Amino acid sequence: MKIAYLGAGVWGFCLARLLASKGYEVVSWSVDEVHAERLNTTKEHPNLKGALITGNALFTTDLQKALQGADLIVESVTASGIRPVFEKIKAIGIKPGTPIAFTSKGIEQNSGLILSDVAISILGEEFRNSVGSLSGPSFADEVSRNLPTAIVCAGYSADTVNFIVDAFTTNFFRVYPTQDVRGVAFGGSLKNIIAIACGISDGLGLGTGAKATLMTRGLHEIVKLARSQNCRPETLYGLSGMGDLFLTCSSTLSRNYRFGKLLSQNITPENAKKEIGMVVEGAYSAIAALQLSRPTNIPLPITEAVVDILEGKILPKDAVSKLMQRSVKEEYL
Amino acid sequence: MKIAYLGAGVWGFCLARLLASKGYEVVSWSVDEVHAERLNTTKEHPNLKGALITGNALFTTDLQKALQGADLIVESVTASGIRPVFEKIKAIGIKPGTPIAFTSKGIEQNSGLILSDVAISILGEEFRNSVGSLSGPSFADEVSRNLPTAIVCAGYSADTVNFIVDAFTTNFFRVYPTQDVRGVAFGGSLKNIIAIACGISDGLGLGTGAKATLMTRGLHEIVKLARSQNCRPETLYGLSGMGDLFLTCSSTLSRNYRFGKLLSQNITPENAKKEIGMVVEGAYSAIAALQLSRPTNIPLPITEAVVDILEGKILPKDAVSKLMQRSVKEEYL
Numbered sequence: 001m002k003i004a005y006l007g008a009g010v011w012g013f014c015l016a017r018l019l020a021s022k023g024y025e026v027v028s029w030s031v032d033e034v035h036a037e038r039l040n041t042t043k044e045h046p047n048l049k050g051a052l053i054t055g056n057a058l059f060t061t062d063l064q065k066a067l068q069g070a071d072l073i074v075e076s077v078t079a080s081g082i083r084p085v086f087e088k089i090k091a092i093g094i095k096p097g098t099p100i101a102f103t104s105k106g107i108e109q110n111s112g113l114i115l116s117d118v119a120i121s122i123l124g125e126e127f128r129n130s131v132g133s134l135s136g137p138s139f140a141d142e143v144s145r146n147l148p149t150a151i152v153c154a155g156y157s158a159d160t161v162n163f164i165v166d167a168f169t170t171n172f173f174r175v176y177p178t179q180d181v182r183g184v185a186f187g188g189s190l191k192n193i194i195a196i197a198c199g200i201s202d203g204l205g206l207g208t209g210a211k212a213t214l215m216t217r218g219l220h221e222i223v224k225l226a227r228s229q230n231c232r233p234e235t236l237y238g239l240s241g242m243g244d245l246f247l248t249c250s251s252t253l254s255r256n257y258r259f260g261k262l263l264s265q266n267i268t269p270e271n272a273k274k275e276i277g278m279v280v281e282g283a284y285s286a287i288a289a290l291q292l293s294r295p296t297n298i299p300l301p302i303t304e305a306v307v308d309i310l311e312g313k314i315l316p317k318d319a320v321s322k323l324m325q326r327s328v329k330e331e332y333l
Numbered sequence: 334m335k336i337a338y339l340g341a342g343v344w345g346f347c348l349a350r351l352l353a354s355k356g357y358e359v360v361s362w363s364v365d366e367v368h369a370e371r372l373n374t375t376k377e378h379p380n381l382k383g384a385l386i387t388g389n390a391l392f393t394t395d396l397q398k399a400l401q402g403a404d405l406i407v408e409s410v411t412a413s414g415i416r417p418v419f420e421k422i423k424a425i426g427i428k429p430g431t432p433i434a435f436t437s438k439g440i441e442q443n444s445g446l447i448l449s450d451v452a453i454s455i456l457g458e459e460f461r462n463s464v465g466s467l468s469g470p471s472f473a474d475e476v477s478r479n480l481p482t483a484i485v486c487a488g489y490s491a492d493t494v495n496f497i498v499d500a501f502t503t504n505f506f507r508v509y510p511t512q513d514v515r516g517v518a519f520g521g522s523l524k525n526i527i528a529i530a531c532g533i534s535d536g537l538g539l540g541t542g543a544k545a546t547l548m549t550r551g552l553h554e555i556v557k558l559a560r561s562q563n564c565r566p567e568t569l570y571g572l573s574g575m576g577d578l579f580l581t582c583s584s585t586l587s588r589n590y591r592f593g594k595l596l597s598q599n600i601t602p603e604n605a606k607k608e609i610g611m612v613v614e615g616a617y618s619a620i621a622a623l624q625l626s627r628p629t630n631i632p633l634p635i636t637e638a639v640v641d642i643l644e645g646k647i648l649p650k651d652a653v654s655k656l657m658q659r660s661v662k663e664e665y666l
Contacts, residue, residue: 137545147540148657150550152664174657176664207480208580212470216576217483223570237556237570238664243549246579247541324481324507331485331509331571 001025001167004070006085008035008059011103012076013045014140018173019074020055028059029066036061051144064092072099072167079106080279082115086122096126101153101164102133105188106281107288114185129157132164133181135188135240137247143173150174152240154184176239183235186226190289191245192256192282193303194218198249199260200309200316210320214302215249221300225289228296256282269310283310301326334358336500337403339418341368341392344436345409346378347473351506352407353388361392362399369394384477397425405432405500412439413612415448419455429459434486434497435466438521439614440621447518462490465497466514468521468573470580476506483507485573487517509572516568519559523622524578525589525615526636527551531582532593533642533649543653547635548582554633558622561629589615602643616643634659 001024005016008030020026030036036059039045043052060066067073067089077085082104100119108118116131136151143149153168153175155161161177168175178184197214223236235241248254259280262272273280286306293300305319314322334357338349341363353359363369369392372378376385393399400406400422410418415437433452441451449464469484476482486501486508488494498508511517530547556569568574581587592613595605606613619639626633638652647655 137542137549139540139542142540142542145540147538147543148546148653149540149542150546150657171654171658176662178664205480207472207475207478207482208583209470209472209475209482210480212576212579212583213481213483213572215579216470216570216572219570219575234664237549237553239546239549242552242575243545246545246548250541250545250583320481321504324483325504329509331511331567 001071002027002069003167004066004073005029005076006066006074007076007078007081008032008039008045009076009078010045010047010140013039013048013053014051014144015074015076015103015168016057017051017053017144018170019167020053020057022167022170023055024167025056026058027066027070028057029063030059030061033061035059048140048144063088067092067094070094070098072101072164074101074103076103078279079104079108079115079281082108082118083122086119090122094123097130099160099163100127100131101167102131105135105185107185107189107285109284112288114182114189116181116185129155130160131155131181132161133184134164134168134175135184135244137239137243139247139251139253146172148172148174150176150239150243152176152178152184152238154178154181154235154240156181178235178238180232180235182229183226183231184240186229186231187222187236187238187241188244189281189285190222190225191241191248192280193286193289193306194222194245194282195248195254195256196260196263196280196282196286196306197302199254199257199262200264201260201320202257203261203264204317204320206320211249215245218302219245221302224298225293225300228298229292255280259283263309264316266315269312282306286310334404334500335360335402337399337406338362338409339399339407340409340411340414341365341372341378342409342411343378343380343473346372346381346386347384347477348407348409348436348501349390350384350386350477351503352500353386353390355500355503356388357500358389359391360399360403361390362396363392363394366394368392381473381477396421400425400427403427403431405434405497407434407436409436412437412441412448412614415441415451416455419452423455427456430463432493432496433460433464434500435464438468438518440518440522440618442617445621447515449514449518462488463493464488464514465494466517467497467501467508468517468577470572470576472580472584472586479505481505481507483509483572483576485509485511485517485571487511487514487568487573489514511568511571513565513568515562516559516564517573519562519564520555520569520571520574521577522614522618523555523558524574524581525613526619526622526639527555527578528581528587528589529593529596529613529615529619529639530635532587532590532595533597534593534653535590536594536597537650537653539653544582548578551635552578554635557631558626558633561631562625588613592616596642597649599648601645615639619643
């Protein structure tokens with residue numbers, strides 16, 4: 001089997017390495033010629049030391065060469081990279097029915113589309129049964145050290161999902177199939193709002209109880225909203241929802257969590273974004289979530305507080321007091 | 334309002350202090366005369382430095398004096414202390430209908446009863462509408478510093494629950510009412526099994542992804558089992574379930590988590606229990622959970638692995654491999 005891998009960042013390299021270790025031919029495409037050549041020479045990603053890629057693996061800047069005869073396409077190009085890459089793929093042309101696995105998370109800004117829908121909108125509706133999205137609690141550093149990891153793969157076609165599951169599964173890396181594509185996309189995107197809130201809470205020194213409460217009530221908000229969008233609650237309570245939420249809120253590596261910590265120090269959202277230097281997905285997701293909640297009046301108090309802080313309407317410490325002083329009702333109302 | 338508080342450990346002292354700060358008369362009962370006298374003199378618990386108790390608060394070893402004219406009874410005496418204390422209370426006699434708030438967690442060994450049922454079995458069925466159980470992610474140290482905390486109160490009678498909720502609620506300490514008494518008891522007890530598993534995982538150095546997976550799949554097991562016992566899944570996904578699970582698995586203070594860490598070093602369960610020096614609730618809960626699952630054949634792979642390790646049937650590292658090699662099915666089967 002030949003796999004075309006789009007993107008050679010840390011996560012892309014890590015999974016390309018996993019696939020190559022299973023004996024597949026992997027041709028990874030990168031826009032960066034120097035980077036691609038270094039990977040071909042050193043067999044090691046500079047940010048993932050000690051994890052050499054072996055087997056039939058090549059890095060190239062020639063997208064056509066990567067796609068040529070591919071039985072599976074995998075992308076790890078970040079949310080904002082999806083549209084330009086799939087426009088290039090459309091121009092080159094791929095065999096109808098080629099399975100495409102997505103590993104980036106998020107919802108495209110402006111269009112509000114989940115990432116696989118961005119690709120489908122470019123390639124054509126006939127590719128709907130070709131997509132599968134991988135999501136779940138995973139760190140490249142841990143996967144590359146063969147530490148046990150479990151994630152999900154969501155797609156519309158069970159055949160495609162099972163094909164992708166089989167391609168990735170090893171004794172250490174387990175992929176569970178699901179058909180709740182939107183649920184997986186929502187969890188992966190909305191968890192970042194809660195990560196911002198947890199960063200604020202930890203930054204203010206509010207303690208472990210407050211953080212556990214934010215995660216629990218925050219996930220409850222996500223589930224309510226996702227349910228209104230016909231997602232399965234089980235998906236949000238699963239590896240791609242709750243599992244990834246735990247990971248993101250527990251890790252100082254998370255951009256969204258670090259962004260929240262900066263906000264807690266009364267740094268303006270603009271300056272905090274500059275300091276992070278990359279897209280802070282949760283800041284955008286929070287606004288998108290509020291927009292989605294309006295038609296059904298679903299209350300999203302934590303999301304609202306994050307948006308109010310981002311818009312400078314309230315200071316982080318005052319937002320916390322406001323959240324705590326909401327009237328005490330039945331837990332699950 | 335007069336409150337009889339049973340137990341003057343750290344958590345009992347912390348909540349007695351909270352209640353006294355609201356202007357209630359609080360008479361706390363302790364079996365330890367030296368401890369009670371010291372608390373009366375210093376107004377401070379030796380393990381909760383800096384949190385002075387003020388207002389109308391007294392510590393005594395005279396249970397009758399504590400109970401005399403009480404409008405509310407609160408217990409913080411640990412799971413194994415419930416039966417002897419309520420036998421004493423039965424002998425002294427209390428006014429029918431007096432609300433009783435439970436803060437201890439667990440399931441009584443041998444009888445398998447949840448703690449409020451132990452009290453009801455002693456006081457009489459007419460006390461069923463008098464009980465309420467407080468549970469959720471909370472640390473005495475954080476509550477005593479007025480850090481925001483949110484928990485639930487579960488009881489059969491909405492009036493009793495609302496009475497207890499009003500008694501405890503402050504601007505910083507929020508109590509959400511619920512009627513799912515068994516769901517709250519199950520979450521508080523079964524989470525300890527997962528805490529043992531997370532201790533083992535962290536002790537083996539398996540990483541954050543593995544821990545997030547254990548928490549997610551572990552909670553899924555708890556929910557399946559609780560559902561078969563007519564508990565509401567929302568309760569297990571709430572503050573007393575997921576919230577407390579997150580707290581327990583994140584804290585090196587947790588006995589169950591520390592027990593798991595010792596097991597990961599191939600210390601025998603007997604020696605690990607000796608080293609912890611207190612009851613390791615999760616070790617008992619795991620066996621109870623397996624017994625409950627048998628009539629319905631609900632698969633509990635993580636719980637089974639913990640029991641197999643406790644019974645010396647498998648080494649921790651082999652249990653992990655076995656868990657990872659289970660066949661990959663739909664996530665929520």
